[in-house]
Amino acid sequence: MLYKLAEIGAFHRTVKVSTQYLAEKMGVSQQTASRQLIELEKLSWIQRNVTAEGCLIRLSDSGKAQLKTLYSRLKIIVEARHPISMTFEGVVFSGLGEGAYYVKQDGYRKQFMEKLGFDPFPGTLNIRLTSDYDMKVREELESYPAIEIEGFKNESRTFGAVKCYPILLNNKAKGALIFALRTHYDSAVLEIIAPQFLRNQLRIRDKQKVKIEVFTMP
Amino acid sequence: MLYKLAEIGAFHRTVKVSTQYLAEKMGVSQQTASRQLIELEKLSWIQRNVTAEGCLIRLSDSGKAQLKTLYSRLKIIVEARHPISMTFEGVVFSGLGEGAYYVKQDGYRKQFMEKLGFDPFPGTLNIRLTSDYDMKVREELESYPAIEIEGFKNESRTFGAVKCYPILLNNKAKGALIFALRTHYDSAVLEIIAPQFLRNQLRIRDKQKVKIEVFTMP
């Protein structure tokens, strides 16, 4: 309805329309059109002046804001080349603690702080994907642009490059999914880092099901 | 609904969702979400596969087209600097026939053909605006970009520049509204030219009410 009004010009200017005309445009009765105008006015989405020859209608700022919001959201969806986010489900399990060893390396830590915006808790949360669907999605995810963490050397050895994606765990906790680039782990396993100790923060235990929403880069 | 599905990623990929989850996102019951998915599938706006753990949903090409259409239309409305069209109402009256004299001038005719895409019938349809509202809108219209017809000279005299706007008369007949730039006519009068003789084409007589939809330039 708001959209139809905008379409006939009420977005930019005051337009004079009869409720009958609007009703035809919208495929409803004149009475319904009239009532809807009254409702839009109550929401203060339009300014409305009733005259003998029709209604003078103009979208208010909040009415315009409604359409602009819808427009921006559609723009993100329609114009994006790839999904904005992807959701996984899996169960938590305990690894061998080697994740902690890598995360603690200053060569990685500095880049995490700079590129992810947080100092990771020294340890990773391991998640095993439960369905074929999730594994397929994971493979698809790998083809989308990520935050790149460069490899480095210290006195004793070389550390490989890593890809990260920002994530939201169980719709609450921020963190990042990390993929080691060289070593090819089991594709059913996700490794998560976060500023906090997630097992405490979200009271997660082994074998518990969790939801991971992964955000790709624009 | 289609929009909500797109928002969770079904625009670009197949997503797995439960009807319960969708229902919460949309603020309706699980049953309604389920039924709406079935309806969207019937419209072939989505592809739908029901599994034991939820539905695999992806927008079909026609579903995407729906959102893309809405997006493009909103884009025109939201991003336009000025109204796309303005509508007038007025009554037809007979002028002194001087309109025909000007329209017949080759200096104008050539430009009309080139810039409006039609060879005008030698005569103008005069319309008198009936309400203050229409006259205000007419004044506003003058500030929006128009098709410019240049002035010229022939052996005997000078002809001034003219502004045109494409129009639709009574939602049917194409034509153009013309404004002489120099001479300042009565601002309650509109002069229309068209490829056909409008009085015959639309069976218009003097004192009859007509609707003029004027399109501004982007």
Place this chain on the structure above:
DNA sequence: ATTACTACTCACCGAGTAA
């Protein structure tokens, strides 16, 4: 001609529930 009120109806929504 308008707008918009009061009644009324019917389609849509959701509770219950089966599979």
Place this chain on the structure above:
DNA sequence: TTTACTCGGTGAGTAGTAA
């Protein structure tokens, strides 16, 4: 756990009509 059926109540849309 899921999805999705039936069914009954309710609110959005419409007809009639006043102003």
